Amino acid sequence: MRISVIGCGYLGAVHAACMAKLGHEVVGIDLDHRKISELSAARAPFFEPGLEELLTEVQATGRLSFTSDMSAIQGCVVHFICVGTPQKKGENGADLTYVDSALSSAMEFLSAGDVVVGKSTVPVGTAARLSQLLEEVQPEAHLMWNPEFLREGHAVSDTLQPDRFVYGVNTGSEEHYGVEVLDEVYAVPLGAGTPRLVTDLPTAELVKTAANSFLATKISFINAMAELCDAAGADVTLLADAIGMDDRIGRKFLNAGIGFGGGCLPKDIRAFMARAGELGADQALTFLREVDAINMRRRSRVVELTRELLDGSLLGKRVTVLGAAFKPNSDDVRDSPALSVAAQLQLQGAVVTVTDPEALDNASRRFPELHYEKATDVAVRRADVLLLLTEWSEYRDLEPYQVARLVASPRILDGRNVLDASKWRAAGWTYRGLGRP
Template identity: 80%
Template sequence: MRISVIGCGYLGAVHAACMAKLGHEVVGIDVDEQKIADLSAAIAPFYEPGLTALLEEVQDTGRLSFTTDMAAAKGSGVHFICVGTPQKKGENGADMAYVDAALAALLPHLTPGDIVVGKSTVPVGTAARLADMIAQQEPSAFLVWNPEFLREGHAVADTLQPDRFVYGVSNGSEDHAAVAVLDEVYQTPLGLGTPRIVMDLPTAELVKTAANSFLATKISFINAMAELCEAAGADVTHLADAIGMDDRIGRKFLNAGVGFGGGCLPKDIRAFMARAGELGADQALTFLREVDAINMRRRTRVVELTRELCVDGLLGKRVAVLGAAFKPESDDVRDSPALSIAAQLQLQGAIVTVTDPKALRNAAQRFPELQYVQNVDIAVQNADAVLLLTEWQEYRELDPYILKESVASARILDGRNVLDPAKWREAGWQYRGLGRP
């Protein structure tokens, strides 16, 4: 099939490459000339494991191209809208400017029978509005809402082998003409047993934000338990193991730590609350305010614990921060707890050095006042405290005996509870975890 992908950021670039991998002829379209130049040269504009190799592979087949010219969408039967929906400045709601601009640019190039597929995370009700815009331009074109469920660091696998497909269509029925077309687009993963569910447009729009809100709630719940465990002298990791054995709860995402960040969970739960308020259902989601508050409170707690770890305050203390990305296997620093904590420590007088395998360039653009080094050994040199804030595998595997030789004081705060406390204490370190005695 001939497919256009509008928006070649994180979602769009991965989706375009994966659709070409599935055998379709794909054109990726974006207004950013540098991004298009990089992608055309098979250079991923961000770090995502496996993406560069995939770009090289599918471009060698001739099935994938990139351009800034929206006219290139003409002739494609399916058009995926993959642009961002960031949080509005000064508000909780989602900024729909990029989605609206993408559709407005696409409309003149639609032909009868085309299918426009929304993948961006949008406030419920957006699809109905966009469907009206499409109907005015090309009455025989269809709008489908097909939310994405990508995890950064696993985006290629999540696109090629997702755990489910959601199709939102105007009548909510499998008889809708667009369903068969999307089934053809996703023929390979569907043939491998990936389940799919067809529903109406509003429900499909709600799926992603509801899923992210549930996930954020689970993470904040265990972080709230970590606060309680610290007060009671209990161990949150053992608590999580025990309650996670209940199959109604499950152990996944019950790892207490510095909280969630990135470009999805924080802004999605805020946009969810904002939209509920617009619909007059704000009381239904008031609990998400506490979910958000618990998450943000974790960052302050880490600063407090670092001050305690340093004994006589932060002023002039050298602090090494291991990790800048909001999660491992990513260079994304949007709303990163690690970077936020590093900046707060520096504001309170600490001398902070940040290291990360992939995210230093993005981190320096976000917080240029911090000091960044690529090498862990240099980052911890003469440190009064070491903070592990992003759980990259190389940090999990650090040798406490070797690391001790570089620091001024053997103190470590394990912000992700991924180290073995007994091992580090045996090596002479003062170890502090979150929610652990």
């Protein structure tokens, strides 16, 4: 099939490459000429494992191209909208400027029978509004909503082998032309057994935000338990193991630490609350305010624990932060807890060095006042304390005896509870976890 992907950021670039991998002829459109130039040269404008190799592979087939010219969507049958929906400045709600602009720019080039498929995470009710706009210009085109469920660091595999498909259509019925078209688009993963669910448009819009809100709630729950474990002298890691054995609860997303960040969970739960308020159902999601508050409180907790490790004073102390990205296998620093902690420590008088395998360029643009060092062994040299705040494998695998010879004082705060505490203590380190005695 001939497919266009409108918006070539994180979601769109991955989706375009994967659709070409599935055998379709794909054109990606974005107004950012630098991004188009990079993608056209098979260079990913962000770090995502496996993406550049995939871009090189599919561009060699001639099935994938990129352009800034919206008219290139002419002749395509399916048009995926993959633009960003950031948080509005000064508000909790989602900014739909890019979604609205993408559809309005594309409409003049649509033909009868074309299927426009929204993948962006939007407030419920957006699809119905866009359907009305589309009907006014091209009444014989169809609008669907097909939410994405990508995990940064696993986006390529999550697109090619997803755990489910959700199709939102205005009828809520499988007897819809767009369902047949999307089944053809996704024929390979569907043939491999990926389940799919056809819903009405509002339900499809709610799926991603509801899922992210549930995951955020689970993370904040275990972090609240970590606060209680700190007060009681209990071990939150063993607590999570014990309650995770209950198959009604499960162990995933029960890892206490410095909290969640990134471009999805924080802004999605805030937009979810804002939209519920607009619909007059704000009381249904008031619990998400505490979920958000617990998450933000973890960052302050790390600052205070660092102060404790440094005998009560941050002033002039050399602190090395291991990790800048919000999660490993990513260079995304949006709402990164690690960078937030680093900035707070520096404001309170510490001399902070940040290291990360992939995210230093993005981090330096966001917090240019911090000091950055790519090489881990250089970054930790003469440090008074180490803070492991992003669980990259190279930090998890550090040899405590070797690192002890480089630092000024063997003290470490394990902000992700991923290190073997007994191993580090045996090597002479003062080890501190979150919610661990």
